[in-house]
Amino acid sequence: MGRTPCCDKRGLKKGPWTAEEDEILVNFIKKNGGHGSWRSLPKLAGLHRCGKSCRLRWTNYLRPDIKRGPFTSEEEKLVIQLHAILGNRWAAIAAQLPGRTDNEIKNLWNTHLKKRLVSMGLDPQTHEPVTSRCPIDKANASVFTRHMAQWESARLEAEARLSRESSLFSPSNAKADSDYFLRIWNSEVGESFRKIHKEDAKTACCSPISPGSAITTEVALNPVGSSTPASNLNEEFECRSSSKAYAEDVKNGCDSSSSNDLEDSSDTALQLWLDFPINNDMSFMEGNSYICPL
DNA sequence: AACGCGCCCAACCGCACCTCG
DNA sequence: ACGAGGTGCGGTTGGGCGCGT
Numbered sequence: 001m002g003r004t005p006c007c008d009k010r011g012l013k014k015g016p017w018t019a020e021e022d023e024i025l026v027n028f029i030k031k032n033g034g035h036g037s038w039r040s041l042p043k044l045a046g047l048h049r050c051g052k053s054c055r056l057r058w059t060n061y062l063r064p065d066i067k068r069g070p071f072t073s074e075e076e077k078l079v080i081q082l083h084a085i086l087g088n089r090w091a092a093i094a095a096q097l098p099g100r101t102d103n104e105i106k107n108l109w110n111t112h113l114k115k116r117l118v119s120m121g122l123d124p125q126t127h128e129p130v131t132s133r134c135p136i137d138k139a140n141a142s143v144f145t146r147h148m149a150q151w152e153s154a155r156l157e158a159e160a161r162l163s164r165e166s167s168l169f170s171p172s173n174a175k176a177d178s179d180y181f182l183r184i185w186n187s188e189v190g191e192s193f194r195k196i197h198k199e200d201a202k203t204a205c206c207s208p209i210s211p212g213s214a215i216t217t218e219v220a221l222n223p224v225g226s227s228t229p230a231s232n233l234n235e236e237f238e239c240r241s242s243s244k245a246y247a248e249d250v251k252n253g254c255d256s257s258s259s260n261d262l263e264d265s266s267d268t269a270l271q272l273w274l275d276f277p278i279n280n281d282m283s284f285m286e287g288n289s290y291i292c293p294l
Numbered sequence: 295a296a297c298g299c300g301c302c303c304a305a306c307c308g309c310a311c312c313t314c315g
Numbered sequence: 316a317c318g319a320g321g322t323g324c325g326g327t328t329g330g331g332c333g334c335g336t
Contacts, residue, residue, distance in 0.1 A: 015305075016305075016330085016331095017305085038321075038322070039322090053305075053306080056305065056306080057305080059323095060305085061304075061305095088326085090325065091323075091324060102324070104303085106325075106326085107302070107303055107304085111303080
């Protein structure tokens with residue numbers, strides 16, 4: 001199917017935007033109460049740019065709600081954690097960081113966070129230690145051991161919680177500093193997480209679940225299609241997603257449409273997730289405490 | 295001062311997805 | 316159901332800038 005040629009094939013301007021062009025674009029959008037059709041915008045506004053270029057300039061730079069300045073350590077931690085769940089889905093990650101654009105987060109990842117993980121001996125795609133290529137020495141192993149101990153502790157706590165009343169998971173009990181995770185759960189990320197649960201439930205119905213096996217969320221956690229074994233984080237999330245309540249759902253009903261129980265269990269799984277990582281020691285993520293002796 | 299190098303980030307490119315007729 | 320147009324998204328690029336020599 002014939003695609004309309006973009007700017008370069010029609011003699012339209014490319015490259016950095018001038019202040020005048022920015023002004024024209026902002027004024028046009030303000031005046032019209034929105035951008036309307038991006039394709040027709042340049043013509044109507046009198047810009048010699050393609051619509052795509054205008055959209056990018058607006059969404060990544062000119063939008064009034066864009067937060068400028070360096071990322072805070074909290075934002076960086078959140079990006080790392082979301083990346084572990086979502087992979088390179090920058091737009092989805094950006095949706096959880098108000099005022100930040102996907103491009104900005106992508107740049108942050110590629111220029112800082114990726115290198116930081118690599119320097120710590122972690123695979124930036126899977127977030128698991130690259131033990132084969134970069135053996136972890138004793139000192140650095142303790143960092144991971146500590147981290148894993150925290151997750152294991154959280155897992156045990158999760159088991160205990162699951163055996164208690166569902167009231168534990170009511171919003172009134174949510175920790176204040178988990179607020180933004182609640183936002184996540186109510187957004188695309190949570191949707192994606194729940195969706196995966198449902199798909200897994202369906203799959204689980206078609207193939208017997210071996211006793212004690214976890215209901216994997218690897219699809220969600222390894223969205224880049226890694227063929228490597230479940231990462232530490234994956235296992236940790238498995239702990240959450242394979243809660244008893246969820247396993248019960250799978251056993252009791254495979255119909256993804258009758259999902260009240262499923263929703264509840266997914267909420268439970270989320271709550272378990274919410275309760276753990278950000279409040280715990282992510283300090284090993286800060287700075288280059290782990291130097292991989294490559 | 296001149297040069298080389300690496301880093302950063304705005305912008306581009308092409309594909310995928312969505313919507314509508 | 317299908318095709319075309321519009322938009323969104325992720326990967327990549329290249330130019331500006333700072334720093335070291």
